[in-house]
Amino acid sequence: MATRKKAKYPRVYPKHGAWYWVEPRTGQWIRLCEQTEPESKLLERLGQERKRFERPEGVGDMRPLIDEYVQLHKAKHKERAWKSYGKYAGSGFRNANVKDVRPTHVSKWLKTKYEDKLPMQRVMRAFLSGFFQWCVDDGKIDANPCKEVKLKKPKPSTVYITDEHFSAIRAAMVSYEYTWRGKTLTSHVKTGAMMQCFVDLCYLTMQRSTEIRLLKWSQVDEAAGVIHFLPTKTEDSSGIAVDIVTSPEIAAVISRIREIDGKVKRIGEANVIHAIDGSEYEATAVRAAWLRAVKRVGLQGLGYTVKSIRAKGLTDASKAGYDITDLQEAAAHSTSKQTEDYIKRRTVPVSEVRLKIPKRA
Known part of the structure; x- marks a missing residue:
C-alpha cells in the first residue's frame, strides 16, 4: 500500500x-x-x-457510567488489571440502570460469575463499591449497594516455603542448568540478579511484595538507617506506617542493587527494584519471574507464590524468638490477632503426648 x-x-x-x-x-x-x-x-x-x-450492546446506563468512572480514575490505580475490572462489571451490568441496582443484584452476580473464585468475588466487590460510591458522591444514587453484600472469606493459606526450597528457588532466579544434546549447560537470566534482590527484600523486610516493587530510593533513609514504608493496603484505612531498620543483611542487598545499576545513579522517586531500562516492574512481571524459577527447580504444584515470601519471613522471625508485638509492628498489622493468625496458619504444633495401650487387670 x-x-x-x-x-x-x-x-x-x-x-x-x-x-x-x-x-x-x-x-x-x-x-x-x-x-x-x-x-x-x-x-x-x-x-x-x-x-x-467489540462487546455486546446493553440497554442500561450502568456500563457507560463505569466507562466514565474508569477513565476518570485509572491514573490513581497502579494495578494493570484494574481497567479490566471495569470491562467485566460493565459487561455483567450492561442492561442495568445504576439507580435500579440493589444489593441482591450485586451479590447474585458475584456469586454466579465467580462461583469458585472467592478472591475474585472480593476484588470485584471492591471495584463496584468504588464505582457506586462515586455515583453517590455525584448525586446519581443515594446509597452504595455493595455495603450490604456479604461474601465468604477465602480459606487462609497454610503454605510455608522450607529453607531448602527457598534457597533453590532463589538461586534459580539467577541461573539454572538444563540438558542439551546430552550435555549439562548453564543458562543465566538477564534480569535474574535484580529479581533475586526483590525476593531478598521481601523476605528480609517482611513487607508485602507490592511495597518492595514500588519502593523508591527516597524511602531508603541511609542517614537514619531505616527504610520508610507506608503500606498501600493500609494507607486508606488504618494508615499504619513502619520504619524497617536497615540491618547488615538488608544493607548488603541495597549495595548489590547499586552495583547492578553501575554508573547510573538512581535517586529520589526512582524505583529501587526496576527493569533494565529503569522502569517500574508490573506485578505480573515479578510473579512470572518467581513462577518460572519455581518451575525450573520442579516445585510447581506446592502453592509457592510471591505472597509466600512474606509469610515465610514472619514465620521464621517468630521461630527465631521475636515476640508478637515486634512482628505486628513489622507487618503493619492493626491488631496482634492478625499477626498471630498469620503465623499460626503456617506453624504446625508437635504433640509429645504419649499413651500406652491399656492392659487388662
Missing part, C-alpha cells in the same frame, strides 16, 4: 510512519501496521482490533 497522508477507514490515522486506529470508547491509539505494508495487512489488523474491543 503506497504511503499516503489519510486513510479511507474511520478512526484510522498515520503517525510515525505507521497506521493507528483510535479506539472510540477509550481514545487509545492502537498501532496497526507500517504505512508501507499492503492494504490487506491494514484491514486484517483493523479487523482484529475491532473484534478485540
Whole structure:
C-alpha cells in the first residue's frame, strides 16, 4: 500500500510512519501496521482490533457510567488489571440502570460469575463499591449497594516455603542448568540478579511484595538507617506506617542493587527494584519471574507464590524468638490477632503426648 497522508477507514490515522486506529470508547491509539505494508495487512489488523474491543450492546446506563468512572480514575490505580475490572462489571451490568441496582443484584452476580473464585468475588466487590460510591458522591444514587453484600472469606493459606526450597528457588532466579544434546549447560537470566534482590527484600523486610516493587530510593533513609514504608493496603484505612531498620543483611542487598545499576545513579522517586531500562516492574512481571524459577527447580504444584515470601519471613522471625508485638509492628498489622493468625496458619504444633495401650487387670 503506497504511503499516503489519510486513510479511507474511520478512526484510522498515520503517525510515525505507521497506521493507528483510535479506539472510540477509550481514545487509545492502537498501532496497526507500517504505512508501507499492503492494504490487506491494514484491514486484517483493523479487523482484529475491532473484534478485540467489540462487546455486546446493553440497554442500561450502568456500563457507560463505569466507562466514565474508569477513565476518570485509572491514573490513581497502579494495578494493570484494574481497567479490566471495569470491562467485566460493565459487561455483567450492561442492561442495568445504576439507580435500579440493589444489593441482591450485586451479590447474585458475584456469586454466579465467580462461583469458585472467592478472591475474585472480593476484588470485584471492591471495584463496584468504588464505582457506586462515586455515583453517590455525584448525586446519581443515594446509597452504595455493595455495603450490604456479604461474601465468604477465602480459606487462609497454610503454605510455608522450607529453607531448602527457598534457597533453590532463589538461586534459580539467577541461573539454572538444563540438558542439551546430552550435555549439562548453564543458562543465566538477564534480569535474574535484580529479581533475586526483590525476593531478598521481601523476605528480609517482611513487607508485602507490592511495597518492595514500588519502593523508591527516597524511602531508603541511609542517614537514619531505616527504610520508610507506608503500606498501600493500609494507607486508606488504618494508615499504619513502619520504619524497617536497615540491618547488615538488608544493607548488603541495597549495595548489590547499586552495583547492578553501575554508573547510573538512581535517586529520589526512582524505583529501587526496576527493569533494565529503569522502569517500574508490573506485578505480573515479578510473579512470572518467581513462577518460572519455581518451575525450573520442579516445585510447581506446592502453592509457592510471591505472597509466600512474606509469610515465610514472619514465620521464621517468630521461630527465631521475636515476640508478637515486634512482628505486628513489622507487618503493619492493626491488631496482634492478625499477626498471630498469620503465623499460626503456617506453624504446625508437635504433640509429645504419649499413651500406652491399656492392659487388662
